[in-house]
Amino acid sequence: MTGAFLSGAHSLSCSCCGTLQRHNAILKGPIAANLNKQGYNVVTKHLVLDSFGKKAVDAYVSNPYADEPKTVLDLTISCPACPSYIKNAAATNNDYCTKSAECAKHSKYDDLAKEVNCRFLPAAFTTYGGWGAEFKEAFVDPYYKKEFKAARKNGESGWAIINDRLRYERLVAATLCRENARMLASTLDARSRARATHRSARPQSFVADSAADS
Numbered sequence: 001m002t003g004a005f006l007s008g009a010h011s012l013s014c015s016c017c018g019t020l021q022r023h024n025a026i027l028k029g030p031i032a033a034n035l036n037k038q039g040y041n042v043v044t045k046h047l048v049l050d051s052f053g054k055k056a057v058d059a060y061v062s063n064p065y066a067d068e069p070k071t072v073l074d075l076t077i078s079c080p081a082c083p084s085y086i087k088n089a090a091a092t093n094n095d096y097c098t099k100s101a102e103c104a105k106h107s108k109y110d111d112l113a114k115e116v117n118c119r120f121l122p123a124a125f126t127t128y129g130g131w132g133a134e135f136k137e138a139f140v141d142p143y144y145k146k147e148f149k150a151a152r153k154n155g156e157s158g159w160a161i162i163n164d165r166l167r168y169e170r171l172v173a174a175t176l177c178r179e180n181a182r183m184l185a186s187t188l189d190a191r192s193r194a195r196a197t198h199r200s201a202r203p204q205s206f207v208a209d210s211a212a213d214s
Helices: 019-037 088-092 096-115 133-139 141-153 159-201 204-213
Strands: 041-043 059-062 071-078 119-126
Touching: 019 041, 019 059, 019 071, 019 119, 019 159, 071 096, 088 096, 096 119, 096 133, 119 133, 133 141, 141 159
Parallel strands: 071 119
Antiparallel strands: 041 059, 059 071
């Protein structure tokens, strides 16, 4: 087991450490619940877009009562501490990580989504709790702006709407934190098991000599 495997950045970005479980916790938890509240139907299962069965998205989002295109959604969670994101541009653009992830997803899925008469939208997040602009501009900002405007029109302060948005964002952040902690703990457990295996595999004479030296 190498030092790279045990690094925090690797532990929070490698599939062997449980990225899929974190991914599903975010998508099928707070995101799906909030979209349902907005009136969207959310199908959270892998939807294959190509004939080879290798390019699948995470969710299909539609609202039969809204005048907007059906959306295929793919979620991605990136770690800004990964070497691939440590660039000069990241020092001056706080959304460098999520924008890079969004561009990569568009390159992969845009044309395939058009073939099934849908728009493609990446839902990009970071392990630090950052949100990609595209998802917020499509499914967060418009809804809460509309709700706030309606509340003010009815003579309300609008605080309930602001609080609801804050609760949603905090729930996503809390889910990310919980899943990140689980992934890091899993890595530490793997490290402990590897050390135990290594110790038990050493020749008995070496173990005896080490004990005598101590």
